[in-house]
Amino acid sequence: MRNRTYTADAEPGRTVTVAGWVHEIRDLGGIAFLILRDKTGRIQIKFEKDEMDDELVETGLGVHRESVVTVTGDVEEEPRAPTGVEIVPESIEVLAEAAPDLPLDPSGKVDAELSTRLDNRTLDLRKEEVKAIFEIRAEVLRAVREQFRSIGCTEINTPKIVATGTEGGTELFPITYFGREAFMNQSPQLFKQLMIGSGLERVFEIGPIFRAEEHNTPRHLNEATSIDFESAFIDQREAMDACESVVRAAYEAVADNCAEELETLGLADEFEVPEDDFPRISYEEAIERINATGELDEQLVWGDDLSTEAERALGDDVGGHYFITDWPSEIKPFYIKDHDADPQLSTGFDMMHPRMELVSGGQREHRYEKLVEGFEQQGLDPDSFEYYTKMFKYGMPPHAGWGLGGERLVMTMLDLPNIREAVLFPRDRQRLSP
Template identity: 35%
Template sequence: LIKMSEAATTGMAELAVEGEKKLSKKELNKLAKAAKKNEAKAAAQATKGEATGDNAGEQDEGEDVSAGMYGSYGMIQSTEPREIQFTNLADINASLDGQEVWVRGRIHATRSKGKTAFIVLRQRVHTAQLMLFVSEKLSKEMLKFVANIPKESIVDVQGLVKKVEGEGVASCTQKDAELHAIQVFVVSSAEPRLPLQIEDASRGEHDASGLSGVNLDTRLDNRVLDLRTPTAQAIFAIQAGVCRFFRDSLSSRGFTEIHTPKIISAASEGGANVFQVSYFKTSAFLAQSPQLYKQMAIAGDFDKVYTIGSVFRAEDSNTHRHMTEFMGLDIEMAFKFHYHEVMKTIGEVLIGIFKGLQKEYEHEIAAVGAQYPAEPFKFCEPALVLKYAEAVAMLRADGVEIGDEDDLSTPVEKQLGRLVKAKYDTDFYILDKFPLAVRPFYTMPDPHDARYSNSYDMFMRGEEILSGAQRIHDPVFLAERAKHHGIVLDQIQSYIDSFKYGCPPHAGGGIGLERVTMLFLGLHNIRLASLFPRDPKRITP
């Protein structure tokens, strides 16, 4: 027997009455099958209807409850302003529990399964978790759309802040709160295939996971992506801090910031390592240093000046610490009777920078150290000052063959740095009274020993970061020294003439910004401390 529902039986009875004839057994079986099919269809529709109202996990295929709540803005061309108040990811925390906020960030990572998706949003060095659940307010179409947004795409998210109990979100910087998605819109979409992954570029060389990192050339070839890593963000935040402390320290001492020409008529250092450029019907050079113009500013009664700008060196040096273009932080200062007045000031400025970085950039220093471990930078106050002859004696005692007037090679500099650290427990020191033969033509000789000069270098972790000296401010003596170095006087006549009308005694120095950054953090290569480095083999990007 075929069991039928009451509705099916009634329907069949009505058909029988309507037909006013007795149905055969075969016809009854046929009607029973049709009634059962209709009953199953009606039951399915009833179940689907209940799900729309009571079961949040199932939705009508023809209805998207999140329509208009997700998608792409398209290319923003400033067609109209929008008054949306955005919250920084750094400010997402448990204190905002229950509040709706808008944030803009990158898709850092995505994990979805079934009716749930977990998205990590990134905004510079800060990350927060975004969650999506299929519900009566969020469709599976929206979840699928968001889960398929390519990594590194920029999105606007409206979300409800929810406090996270316990240990919090382990994979994010914002641990005690997360966002539950309300609206998600793509601002700028990234290509699905990236030339490098941010996770790989953020991995240290000795990562515990055993996974490999990204080599330096790949980083620099794809520098825009590499700069997005927390480490790169921290490095350049610290570098900006170096410039800020440098400016603040000198401004508080009455220095004036100046800006000097980078296109000059003659090699400013008197050497061959200059870039020659076409200049209309003649040739010119890119400045190796702002040295001559700093001095001319002193002669112009500026008294104390500094400048921050590009320096160009045509040196075919493919080393960890040389670049063909770098940022110079240069100082020049008139003094009363002794160049040590200036040397002392520069030492104090650098110590102020170190103290400021350790105080205000503790988080960034730790972030860099997580990928590139290094011993904390140590210094003493006031700065340690050694005479060149003392350094030579220390090196000879350690087995180095070096003459009294020999310059220091890079390996010897590092060896001296290790000796100084072992003896004085400092990574920063000043070496005074360099041999005259290894200094530029405008350097004042030592009045007590003609072999040496009134010049100094400053070192961090055994590597030079500043070269400075008292300058010759007498025009006759300056011309004599220029001739000695083989410089054509006609090419620097305006420089020599600037001292003919009276000029105070003065001294100064030039600091390499990228070197200070590299050595303070203990980085292994200066290119990591240059936004877009230039060296003999790299001129792009």
């Protein structure tokens, strides 16, 4: 719309055309107001019934909430209006009439269940609080990309349809691919490692991953956004440095550029950018600290994975983001390199928020023979991964990297109760539409 003015830019003394949704109509008798909403905010349209054309008044006050309209008129100063100005309309055009019965209330005055909101996501995003989450999510992704570029990364895009899973046959979504069995990719892990051998040396990707997990919890999805990093000629410690810098950059960008959205979410006073270095706690120390809290029914022993309860107990004890390092080799995937001095210990690490795991990473095994041994030790057939393993015969440098859950980052950053709040159209065990 060529001559459109956003509501936030409507200044007294101008004649403007604004366009948006009918947020609310307030009829006070001789005077009435239509509140119009666009992406920048709201503005009040004033109708003095006795002084205006009857058809204009009827059009403006007879339209249903959430209908799309354009209004042309003079902007006047009005201290009692929500934004200090109002428009006296000369003309109103209804571009799209909304049905009178809405499945949810975009004004937010009447709450709706999460399932109802997700079924009607377009309407749900008309609420300021929901829109704010996705404005912040967009800023997080922008900042993450900028930080990756600042540390010398090249952005890549890897296949999402693959012949075999990243970590074998578990948690895979099978599909039919021209008469052959294929799968939705669990991770860009193997492909980003191949790019390290290509000479690009340092890469990142932000894209979807698919996991056929049976979990149906507030923190699990079957399609998620993975933020991935991989670099040649670094070890796991330098990979953790990069991880910390990316997470901190995301927080800093939100603090600097999303003040209005944080205010809308009620987080303006409590949002904090992590300033201190993230502690690096060995797996052995983590087990000891969790057991010392007394929060678990049974004590953990070496080789146990960490349950949700264990993660929370340790998170409460640490109180901020932290790394768990030096995991047992048997727990980590085949591509994670073991410590040369102790093959029972891996170079794998997880980066944790007090609420949950955000990142999994480590130094990779770059030696062909050791890589194949890793496959065999975990019961995988190296021949099924030949496209990957054979490239390690042709000069693969030492390298390390990690994958960060995009939705989990936003969820923990904004203290959202359910990860689905950070996804436009979630995919889980029950939800395939919209």
